[in-house]
Amino acid sequence: MSAPGSRLLVSADELAAHPEWRVFDCRHDLKNTEYGRQAYARGHIPGAVFLHLDEDLSGAKTGRNGRHPLPEVAAFAARMSACGVDAETQVVAYDNEGGIFASRLWWMLRWLGHDKVAVLDGGLAGWKRSKRALEEPVPEVAPRNFVARTRALAVDTAEVAASLDSRNMLILDARSPERFRGENETLDPVGGHIPGAVNRFYFENLDDAGCFFKPAAELRAEFAAVLEDRAPAAVIQQCGSGVTACHNLLAMEVAGLSGSKLYPGSWSEWCADPARPVAR
Numbered sequence: 001m002s003a004p005g006s007r008l009l010v011s012a013d014e015l016a017a018h019p020e021w022r023v024f025d026c027r028h029d030l031k032n033t034e035y036g037r038q039a040y041a042r043g044h045i046p047g048a049v050f051l052h053l054d055e056d057l058s059g060a061k062t063g064r065n066g067r068h069p070l071p072e073v074a075a076f077a078a079r080m081s082a083c084g085v086d087a088e089t090q091v092v093a094y095d096n097e098g099g100i101f102a103s104r105l106w107w108m109l110r111w112l113g114h115d116k117v118a119v120l121d122g123g124l125a126g127w128k129r130s131k132r133a134l135e136e137p138v139p140e141v142a143p144r145n146f147v148a149r150t151r152a153l154a155v156d157t158a159e160v161a162a163s164l165d166s167r168n169m170l171i172l173d174a175r176s177p178e179r180f181r182g183e184n185e186t187l188d189p190v191g192g193h194i195p196g197a198v199n200r201f202y203f204e205n206l207d208d209a210g211c212f213f214k215p216a217a218e219l220r221a222e223f224a225a226v227l228e229d230r231a232p233a234a235v236i237q238q239c240g241s242g243v244t245a246c247h248n249l250l251a252m253e254v255a256g257l258s259g260s261k262l263y264p265g266s267w268s269e270w271c272a273d274p275a276r277p278v279a280r
Helices: 012-016 035-042 073-082 100-111 123-129 157-162 177-181 216-227 244-254 266-270
Strands: 022-025 091-094 117-120 170-173 235-238
Touching (some): 091 100, 091 123, 100 244, 117 123, 157 266, 216 244, 235 266
Parallel strands (some): 091 117
């Protein structure tokens, strides 16, 4: 068993054995933004605190910075403090959508220097499969002092643009193949992808049931085929708005391919400027 600080994924059994861990419910629906809050009220893993993608895991939108820009560091640190997280707190995030929203919280905490964070493998579906109960009451949480120590784990649009003609860098797009091709685009005003990007649909990180992450060795082989001879640190992860890209980033970490970075603005920020090139 690895030390708590090095965990990336935890099982329902591990989580149930550690009631002292701070658990966050990150359920969300991009087209029905009240879904997560309503689902949480109907039942959640005991002790879990709800975090909303738009309100807690994103910042203010300007129309040029994407659909889910990162929040101000001080504001997010204050939210974590109010939720009872400090440097010694083991955090576990879950959702009911294959881990895409939970992995956003996982990445954000690591971005701010907190390594004691994991994603519940299987999410709420895995918890239910283990025949464990849910509860409705909102837990009372004693505040702690979360101190943010920002790391250079993100890149901005200028860095992405500078990498377009570089054979040494790989832009990995986590969206569905259809959206990557520019087809059936319903979330952003422009369809297509960043020139030179390679598609790795985040759903391919999961088993056939779309529930649990594939074994590390299988993920490593699949990502190695995409990376070819590039180092993991040469990968820029992106998607529509910097959410599902975190799923690919987590999967690479699970596979032992550490060091890729996130483009938080992703396609929604890139396509906001008509001067930027688009590929289809």
